[in-house]
Amino acid sequence: MQVNWRWIHAARNSSAVLSAACERDGFPLQPVDSPADDVTCYSLNSINAAEYRDEIASADCLTIVGGPHATACPREGAGYADYVVVGEGEYTLPRLLGDLRDGGEGRIPGVMTGSFYEPVKSSVRLDAYPAFSEMKGYVEITRGCPYACGYCQTPQIFGHCMRHRSTDEVARFANRHEQSRFVSPNAFAYGSDGCHPRWDKIEHLFLKCRHQVFFGTFPSEVRPEFVCNESLSLVTQYCANTKLHFGAQSGSDAVLEKLHRGHTVADVHHAIDLCREYSLVPVVDFIVGLPFESDNDQRATLDCIHEVSRNGIIHVHRFIPLPGTPLAGTVARELLPEAEKELGKLALRGRLTGSWNDPAVRFFKKL
Ligand code: SF4
Numbered sequence: 001m002q003v004n005w006r007w008i009h010a011a012r013n014s015s016a017v018l019s020a021a022c023e024r025d026g027f028p029l030q031p032v033d034s035p036a037d038d039v040t041c042y043s044l045n046s047i048n049a050a051e052y053r054d055e056i057a058s059a060d061c062l063t064i065v066g067g068p069h070a071t072a073c074p075r076e077g078a079g080y081a082d083y084v085v086v087g088e089g090e091y092t093l094p095r096l097l098g099d100l101r102d103g104g105e106g107r108i109p110g111v112m113t114g115s116f117y118e119p120v121k122s123s124v125r126l127d128a129y130p131a132f133s134e135m136k137g138y139v140e141i142t143r144g145c146p147y148a149c150g151y152c153q154t155p156q157i158f159g160h161c162m163r164h165r166s167t168d169e170v171a172r173f174a175n176r177h178e179q180s181r182f183v184s185p186n187a188f189a190y191g192s193d194g195c196h197p198r199w200d201k202i203e204h205l206f207l208k209c210r211h212q213v214f215f216g217t218f219p220s221e222v223r224p225e226f227v228c229n230e231s232l233s234l235v236t237q238y239c240a241n242t243k244l245h246f247g248a249q250s251g252s253d254a255v256l257e258k259l260h261r262g263h264t265v266a267d268v269h270h271a272i273d274l275c276r277e278y279s280l281v282p283v284v285d286f287i288v289g290l291p292f293e294s295d296n297d298q299r300a301t302l303d304c305i306h307e308v309s310r311n312g313i314i315h316v317h318r319f320i321p322l323p324g325t326p327l328a329g330t331v332a333r334e335l336l337p338e339a340e341k342e343l344g345k346l347a348l349r350g351r352l353t354g355s356w357n358d359p360a361v362r363f364f365k366k367l
Contacts, residue, residue, distance in 0.1 A: 001101045002037035003302030005029035006052070011043035013183075015066055017131030017140070018043075018089050024130075025094035035059035039100065041093065041226065042081070043067035046153075046322050056081050063107035066093065067117040068281075072324025082188040084112040086122045087157060088143075088306070123158075126165040137177035138219060141165050141205075142184035146194035147223075150259045150327040151287060151319060154185050163196040174189045178213035179212040179240070187216045188226035192238075194214040199230045206238035217283070221351045223247040225263045227271035232269070242315070244275055247285040252297035255290055260326070265304065272308060289319040289332040290338065290357050298336055305343070309351040316343055 003016055003022065011178045018041070030262040032040060034054065042052055057080040066085035070077040077084035083106050084090050092110035106113060110120030125145070131139040133140055142165070173179035184190060192217040193200025204211060215235055216222045222231070224246045235241065240317045248268040250256050256264060268284070275282040286305055288298065308314050319332045320322045335343075335356060346352035 001027075001039065001097070003029055003097055004032040004036055004040040004056065006040055006042045007031040007037065008043065008052070009032060010045055010048060012069060012137075014043040014089070017129070018093055019087060020065075020132065021090040022094050022097065022131045025098065027094060029035075035061050035063060037061055037088070039064060039097065041066070041165045042089075043089075043302065044069045044077075046072065046320075047121050049073075053080050055300070061102070064093070064096065068157055069323065071157050072153060072322065072328075074117070078112045078114050082106075082113065084260060085108065085115075086110055086112055086198075087120055090129045091122075107254060115337065123163060124162070126163055127169045131165065131169070137174070137180040138183055139165070139180055140169055140172045140183040141170050141187070141190055144194070145185040145260050148260050148326065149262075149327055151290075151322065152323055153322050156324045158289055162189060164191055166192045167191075167208055170205055171210075172216045173211045175211060177211060179214065180209065181214045181218065182220050184220045186223045186226060187220045188222040188231050197231070202231075202234055203238070209238075212240040213238065215239045217241040217243045217245045218358055221247060221285070223263060224248060224271040227269040227274055229274070232274055235280065236278050241280070243281045243283050244271075245283040246271055248304060248308070249287050250293070250297065250298035251286075252291065255293055255297045258292050259290070265300075268304065269307070270347045271310065276311055282308060283315065283316045284308045284312055285317070286341075287319050288336060291319070291327065291333055292329040293333055295336060298339055302339055302342055305346065305352070307348055309349075312351075314346065314352040315355045316356075318356050325326065 012045050022029050041064045042067055044067045046069040063081040064083045065077045065081040066089045071085050071086050074084045074086045087110055096106050096108045099108055107116050109118045142162055144162045145155045146160050148155055188197055193199040251265055253265050272282050306312050321327050321330045343356050
C-alpha cells in the first residue's frame with residue numbers, strides 16, 4: 001500500500017513527526033503535491049483548511065486528514081475526507097494505516113469517519129517516538145499545557161497535562177547537532193506540572209547537552225511569570241541565546257483576565273526589566289483586535305509595546321477566532337487609527353514584525 005504525505009509548508013513539523021512514526025511501522029510517507037496512489041495524508045490548520053477541501057473531496061485515493069483544524073472540527077473534516085485523525089497522530093495514524101492495509105474499515109479510537117467515532121483513550125508518551133531533530137536541530141521536549149488562553153488551540157489538541165521527553169532522550173537527540181533548539185509551549189516549565197517550575201530538572205538537562213543549546217527562544221517561548229533570576233541565570237550560564245521570547249498578549253489586566261492568561265501586566269514589565277538586567281533581548285508577542293478589548297485596553301497594549309520597543313523586539317498578531325478554542329465564533333474588533341499608525345512606525349524602524357491586518361501572516365509568511 002503506497003501512502004503519500006501532501007506537502008504543505010505550514011505542516012512541516014507534523015510531517016517530520018509523523019513520517020518518523022509511520023516509517024517505523026512500515027509506512028514510509030512519500031511527499032506529493034497532489035493526492036495519488038492508495039492513500040494521501042493531510043495536516044491542516046484553520047487558515048489553510050478551506051484551500052485543500054475540494055482537492056481532498058475529489059481525490060481518487062483514500063484521504064486522511066489531521067492537524068489542528070481537523071482536531072477542532074472533526075465532523076467538518078469527515079464531510080470531505082475518508083478519515084479524520086483527531087488529536088495526536090503518532091500512535092493513531094500508523095494504526096489506521098495498518099488497519100486499512102489489512103482490509104479494515106478504519107474503526108480505530110481517535111479516528112472519525114462519516115459513521116464512526118470513538119475518542120482515543122491515551123496520550124502519546126514522547127519518549128516512545130523520535131524527536132524531529134533532523135529539522136534544524138529542533139527537539140520537541142514538552143507537550144500539553146495546563147493553561148487555557150482563550151485564543152489557543154494547544155490544550156485542545158494536546159491536553160492540559162504537561163508531558164515531557166526525558167532528559168536522557170532530549171540530550172540524545174540534541175547531542176547529534178552542533179546547535180539545538182527546543183520545542184515547548186513554555187520551555188521554562190520543562191520537567192514540571194506546568195505551573196511550578198523545576199529549575200533543577202532544567203539544569204540537569206543542560207548538564208547533559210554537550211553542544212550549543214537555545215532555550216526559551218524560537219521556535220519555543222516562555223511565559224512571562226517564569227522569567228525570574230533562577231531561569232535567566234540558567235539561560236545565561238548554559239545557553240547560547242541572546243534573546244528570550246515570551247508572550248505578553250495584552251497591556252491590559254482586564255483583557256488578560258478575560259483571556260484566562262494566568263499572569264498580569266506587572267509580570268510582563270518584570271520580565272522585560274529582568275531581561276535588561278541579564279543582557280537578553282526580550283522578544284514579546286502581542287495580540288491586537290481581541291473581541292472584548294476596549295479603546296483604552298488597546299491603548300494600554302500600545303503603551304506596553306512602546307516599552308518593549310526600547311530594547312526589545314515585538315511580534316504583533318491580529319486576533320483570529322480559531323475553532324475549538326474558547327473564543328471560537330467571536331469577531332475581532334477594529335484597530336484604532338492611532339494603533340495602526342504606531343504599529344506601522346515601529347515596523348518601519350525594524351522593532352516590530354508580524355501582522356496586525358492579515359491574520360494569515362501568522363501562519364504563512366515572515367515579514
Ligand atoms: S498560549 Fe501558551 S500558555 Fe496559553 S494555553 Fe496556549 S500554550 Fe498554553
